[in-house]
Amino acid sequence: MTTVVVTGADRGIGAELIRCYHARGDRAIAACMGDGEDLAAEGLEVAPGVDVTDLATLAALSERIGDTRVDLLINNAGVFHVDAYDQAGFDAMLRLYDVNTLGPLRVVRALERHMSEGGRIGIVTSRVGSISDNSSGGMYGYRLSKCAANQLGVNLYHELRPRGIAVMLLHPGQVATQMTAGLPGGETLEFITPQESAAGLMRQLDRLGPDTPPEFRHTNGALLPW
Ligand SMILES: NC(=O)c1ccc[n+]([C@@H]2O[C@H](COP(=O)([O-])OP(=O)(O)OC[C@H]3O[C@@H](n4cnc5c(N)ncnc54)[C@H](OP(=O)(O)O)[C@@H]3O)[C@@H](O)[C@H]2O)c1
Numbered sequence: 062m063t064t065v066v067v068t069g070a071d072r073g074i075g076a077e078l079i080r081c082y083h084a085r086g087d088r089a090i091a092a093c094m095g096d097g098e099d100l101a102a103e104g105l106e107v108a109p110g111v112d113v114t115d116l117a118t119l120a121a122l123s124e125r126i127g128d129t130r131v132d133l134l135i136n137n138a139g140v141f142h143v144d145a146y147d148q149a150g151f152d153a154m155l156r157l158y159d160v161n162t163l164g165p166l167r168v169v170r171a172l173e174r175h176m177s178e179g180g181r182i183g184i185v186t187s188r189v190g191s192i193s194d195n196s197s198g199g200m201y202g203y204r205l206s207k208c209a210a211n212q213l214g215v216n217l218y219h220e221l222r223p224r225g226i227a228v229m230l231l232h233p234g235q236v237a238t239q240m241t242a243g244l245p246g247g248e249t250l251e252f253i254t255p256q257e258s259a260a261g262l263m264r265q266l267d268r269l270g271p272d273t274p275p276e277f278r279h280t281n282g283a284l285l286p287w
Pocket residue numbers: 068069070071072073074075093094095111112113114137138139140141160185186187188232233234235236237238239240241
């Protein structure tokens with residue numbers, strides 16, 4: 062049986078990924094920052110209290126996983142807020158970097174001992190982290206944190222490739238979740254559901270293998286520019 066671990070699985074895209082992998086017959090472990098009560102009530106497997114900025118909680122997650130081989134690790138946990146050039150709160154920006162960029166690095170370092178040849182790692186970044194796709198500016202903290210997360214993914218690709226572990230960067234689409242609720246101008250945007258996003262992310266990760274070059278993929282399959 063394939064074992065999948067998803068971080069930030071309390072709600073939104075992460076929770077939906079857990080539901081989809083579980084429904085497919087995989088062992089899906091929801092690494093939740095909170096208690097994951099709602100998911101547990103659905104009969105899903107929850108590892109509560111996993112904060113991607115806290116090494117002790119990641120060590121506890123590794124302990125809980127024990128001797129199980131992790132086939133697929135999805136770094137989904139993330140935070141977002143809108144800022145601007147003249148309203149950049151530097152502490153808040155550092156928080157975005159801590160969760161969105163250093164978070165996946167901490168998670169991979171804590172869990173890679175459970176992974177071996179054929180293992181796969183997905184990192185959910187964002188299209189707004191793309192340099193070439195930046196046609197509007199703004200969102201300083203979030204853009205920078207996700208751009209750096211893409212760079213992290215390519216570094217991890219080089220780091221782990223000799224061990225046969227593959228890495229893919231992913232954009233989940235513009236998804237209706239708590240993160241995007243109340244987004245300024247959001248009423249003019251088109252959103253997909255977390256279910257649609259999760260289904261597409263699974264399709265991309267299904268085709269990830271040891272020979273896949275470092276790629277940044279949209280949930281709809283499109284190859285995105287760095
Ligand atoms: N929604 C979109 O349109 C969109 C677009 C591009 C990229 N993304 C990315 O997709 C991912 C999922 O986003 P979403 O829309 O599902 O957002 P969401 O509904 O806000 O969910 C974010 C999840 O991350 C968790 N989280 C936050 N800080 C954490 C930490 N320090 N440690 C562990 N977990 C933490 C949250 O836990 P709590 O519930 O406890 O807060 C929550 O479960 C994020 O990486 C986001 O940046 C989303």
